[in-house]
Every structure is written in C-alpha cells, then in structure tokens.
Amino acid sequence: MNALKSIVAATLCASALTAPAFAQDVVVKGETVYTMAGAPIANGVVVIEDGKIVAVGPEASTEVPEGYEQLSARVVTPGLVDAHTVVGLTGYSNQPDEQDFLEESTPIQPELRAIDAYNPGERLVEWVRGFGVTTLHTGHGTGALVSGQTMVVKTTGLTVDDAMVKPRAMVAGNIGPGALGSGGKSPGTRSKQIAMLREALIKAQAPADKEGKAKRDLTNEVLRDVVAGQLPLMITANRAQDIMGALRLKEEFGLDLVIDGAAEAYLLLDELREAGVSVILHPTMTRQYGDYANASFTTARTLREAGIPFALQSGYEAYVPKTRLVLWEAGFAVANGLAAEDALRTITIDAARIIGMDDRVGSLEPGKDGDVALFDGDPFEYTTHATAVVIDGEVVSRKAY
Structure with missing residues (x-):
C-alpha cells in the first residue's frame, strides 16, 4: 500500500510539473509586440482579464495589475x-x-x-498549438464536389463544445x-461538375415546400443558406479554368464565395x-505537381501587390504525414518576397477576417480574445521557438529552451 501511495504521489508531482498553468488573468510582455492593429510596439505589454x-501598449505607460501571472518573450x-x-x-x-474529412x-x-x-x-x-496556432478553420476537405461543412475552433478543450467558436463557417466544394469521379462515377468531367453544382443551387433557390415539412432535405437546407448569402461557399480551384x-x-x-488553393491565381x-x-492560398511549399503543377512560391507576394485579400493555410496533402504548419508556410513566403509583417497578417488578422472571426481573434486589441503566442526570436526563423501560448487567458503551452 505504501508503495502504491508513493507511485501515485510521484505521478501527481510529475503531472503538476508538466501540466499547463491555467490562469484567466495574465500579463504578457515582449521586447517587440506585433498587435496587427497598428505599428509594432517596442517593450510592449498585453493585459488579459477573464x-x-x-x-x-508600451510597458512604460500601460498599467500592469499586481498579482497577475506574467510571461515575457522577445517577440509577442x-x-x-x-x-x-x-x-x-x-x-x-x-x-x-x-x-x-472526406466522404x-x-x-x-x-x-x-x-x-x-x-x-x-x-x-x-496539440502539435500545432505548440507552435502558436490558437484558431483553426477546419472541417471537410477537398476530394468531393461538395464535401461538407467547416467550423472554427480553438486548439484547446476536452470536448468539441469546449473548443467550438463557430459551428458552421463555410461549405467546402471542389x-x-x-x-x-473514377470508374465511371459522376462527375467525370469539369462541365459535369459545374452542371451538378448549378442544378443543386437552382434547386436550393426554389421556395421551401411548406406542406412537406416532414420530408426534410438536409442537402437542400444547407445549400439554401448558401444561395441566400448566409453561409459562404469555399471552392477549392487551382487551375485558371476552374477558378x-x-x-x-x-x-x-x-x-x-471564397477561392481556396488558387495555384494559378496570378x-x-x-x-x-x-x-x-x-483567397485562401495553398501552402507556399505545396508540392508542384498535378493540380498544383503551375503553383508559384511568389503567389503570396503577387496577391498582396495586387490588393487581393488572402490568407495562408496548412491545407491537406495525402502524402504529408501529420500536417503542414502555417508558421513555416508564411516564413517561406517571406523568403520569396512577401514582407515579414504582411506574412504575419496572412496567419493572423487577414486569416481571421476571411473566416469571419476578426471581431474576436487575429489581433491584439482590447475586447478581443486573450490569444497570444510568445517567441524567443523572429517567428519566421527556423531556429526560433514558441516559448508559450495563451488561449482565452489560459496558458496552454509553456516550454523552456
């Protein structure tokens, strides 16, 4: 019995050392704070309550409450x-x-x-959260003409309800x-794809059958919201003809409409x-073959210069084990001509705006969610680490290097 108690005590002690420190009141200090709502702040501070x-603001002129947990980093x-x-x-x-993700x-x-x-x-x-990713627009992916709905979640929580921010974000198409289709299955050509989409959207435009309420058509119900402009349609299209x-x-x-992928957007x-x-642009380092044969490393810069709103993504490739990471994709866009702050926008405020969440996330401003990433150097340098991550005021990741 004493041996069992010792094991339990040791386990609890180890858990206390590795578990994140949850706190609703946090002060985050940074040698440079990128708010994405204005110019970077030197020696800045972010105060989070509840x-x-x-x-x-600058630490010198921003009141820092006593008793709050304090975190600090070179870049915030x-x-x-x-x-x-x-x-x-x-x-x-x-x-x-x-x-x-695909039926x-x-x-x-x-x-x-x-x-x-x-x-x-x-x-x-958990893996992407450890690199500072706090919000995901995730759901059914490419591979079907209309594959399903997407949603927005935070990268925390024990249940989907805990993580949920927006249960219906977009409808994903391709x-x-x-x-x-393969093996003679429809659609077998591009013209058939468009015809099937048009037919489904035209059907959704028809008035609802008030007398047939018992016969629900789930497909039609969702597409009715799409044609009414209440739910965005995100279409993955890479070749110019498909766009x-x-x-x-x-x-x-x-x-x-939101265009996803967009390899030939330039x-x-x-x-x-x-x-x-x-545009939700394909990952900068996407493999340039098949549908992405004409993808370019410089498309992010081109879209920025053209004034077309866009964000970067991790997306999905069957060949890739695990997943891509938007931090690295943005860093590679910097290496190919996109300004560093513009690259940071593509994975913060611009991404939040495209998925309809810029009122809550994507920038450090009073009233927004307390979601913060802390780095020990330039976030786009390969040797830089995310030393801590805060979501809704809770320290969900903390690492020492």
Missing part, C-alpha cells in the same frame, strides 16, 4: 490562425481509421457537419481533377479583384 484583452504576436485545415478530422499517423459515397454532401467528426484530443491539435468556373457560379447565384488578378472574392 480571458479577454483589456489593455495593449496574436495567436496564429490557420485559415483552412483538416486538423481534428485527420489524424497524426495518417491512417485510414482516423481520416474523417466519397456521393459527390454532393453539404449536410455533413464538421462538428460531428472533430476530435479535440487528436495529437495534431472544382477540378481532385473532385472527378473561372467558380467565379461564374458566384456571378450567377450571388454567392459569398493569371487572374483582374478577374479576382473585380469579383471581390477572398
């Missing part, structure tokens, strides 16, 4: 935002039994909800070779700008 930011940024991922619906070991039984399934498949305990969630197909659908149905700058769409 999970919300209450003050941001908002918690990073991944504008499109399948983390939580795909597993770290990349095995079939943990892949819930291939039929080509159009907008009724599939990310909330029903998301696993907050997935090790990938035009191009990635969503063509143009998506833009024609936007014009015909008045859709709130060929359609005028068209994208005129359409007023936002």
Whole structure:
C-alpha cells in the first residue's frame, strides 16, 4: 500500500510539473509586440482579464495589475490562425481509421457537419498549438464536389463544445481533377461538375415546400443558406479554368464565395479583384505537381501587390504525414518576397477576417480574445521557438529552451 501511495504521489508531482498553468488573468510582455492593429510596439505589454484583452501598449505607460501571472518573450504576436485545415478530422499517423474529412459515397454532401467528426484530443491539435496556432478553420476537405461543412475552433478543450467558436463557417466544394469521379462515377468531367453544382443551387433557390415539412432535405437546407448569402461557399480551384468556373457560379447565384488553393491565381488578378472574392492560398511549399503543377512560391507576394485579400493555410496533402504548419508556410513566403509583417497578417488578422472571426481573434486589441503566442526570436526563423501560448487567458503551452 505504501508503495502504491508513493507511485501515485510521484505521478501527481510529475503531472503538476508538466501540466499547463491555467490562469484567466495574465500579463504578457515582449521586447517587440506585433498587435496587427497598428505599428509594432517596442517593450510592449498585453493585459488579459477573464480571458479577454483589456489593455495593449508600451510597458512604460500601460498599467500592469499586481498579482497577475506574467510571461515575457522577445517577440509577442496574436495567436496564429490557420485559415483552412483538416486538423481534428485527420489524424497524426495518417491512417485510414482516423481520416474523417472526406466522404466519397456521393459527390454532393453539404449536410455533413464538421462538428460531428472533430476530435479535440487528436495529437495534431496539440502539435500545432505548440507552435502558436490558437484558431483553426477546419472541417471537410477537398476530394468531393461538395464535401461538407467547416467550423472554427480553438486548439484547446476536452470536448468539441469546449473548443467550438463557430459551428458552421463555410461549405467546402471542389472544382477540378481532385473532385472527378473514377470508374465511371459522376462527375467525370469539369462541365459535369459545374452542371451538378448549378442544378443543386437552382434547386436550393426554389421556395421551401411548406406542406412537406416532414420530408426534410438536409442537402437542400444547407445549400439554401448558401444561395441566400448566409453561409459562404469555399471552392477549392487551382487551375485558371476552374477558378473561372467558380467565379461564374458566384456571378450567377450571388454567392459569398471564397477561392481556396488558387495555384494559378496570378493569371487572374483582374478577374479576382473585380469579383471581390477572398483567397485562401495553398501552402507556399505545396508540392508542384498535378493540380498544383503551375503553383508559384511568389503567389503570396503577387496577391498582396495586387490588393487581393488572402490568407495562408496548412491545407491537406495525402502524402504529408501529420500536417503542414502555417508558421513555416508564411516564413517561406517571406523568403520569396512577401514582407515579414504582411506574412504575419496572412496567419493572423487577414486569416481571421476571411473566416469571419476578426471581431474576436487575429489581433491584439482590447475586447478581443486573450490569444497570444510568445517567441524567443523572429517567428519566421527556423531556429526560433514558441516559448508559450495563451488561449482565452489560459496558458496552454509553456516550454523552456
């Protein structure tokens, strides 16, 4: 019995040493604080109370309450935002039994909800959080004409309800070779893809059958919100011809459209700008073959110079074990001509704006969620570490190097 007590005591002691320190009142100090709401602040401070930011400014002129937990780092940024991922619906070991982001039984399934498949305990969630990623736009991914719904979560929480920020963010679709049927299954061509999408959207435009309330059509219910402009449609389209197909659908149905992937976006700058769409650009280091054969390392810079709103993402590639990391993708965009602060915008405030969460995350401003990432150097340098991560005022990651 004494031996058992010793083991339990040792286990509890070890847990106390490794568990995150949860605190709702935190002061974060940084030699440089990038608020993404103005110029960087030298020797800045961020004050968080009850999970919300209450003050941001120079340490010399910002009141720092006594008794608050204090963290410090060389560089402080908002918690990073991944504008499109399948983390939580795909597993770290990349095995079939943990892949819930794509259902291939039929080509159009907008009724599939990310909330029903998301696993907050997935090790990938913890992994990306350790690099400063605090918000995910995740859910059903590419590979089907309409694969399902996406959602927005924080990278913390024991249940999906704990993590949830927005249960329905967008409906995910795909035009191009990635969503063509095989073995004679429909759709077998691009023209069939567009025809099937048009047919589904036209059906959703029809008035609801008030007499047939008992016969619910889940597909139609979701697409009705899409054609009403209440739910954005995110279409993955990489080739110029596929991007143009998506833009024609936007014009015909008045859709709130987001272009995802966009490998050949640099060929359609005028068209994208005129359409007023936002772009969730493919990862900078995406493998340039197949649908991405004409991808460019410099597209992020090109979109920025053209004034087209965009964000970077981790996305999904079947070949990649685990997942990409938006911090590294943004760093590689810097190496290929994108200004460092602009790159930081693509994974903070610009990403938050595109997924409709800029009122809560993406910048360090009073009233926003207390989500902060702390680094021991330039975040885009490979040798830099995320030393601590704060989500809603809770210190969820703390590492010593």
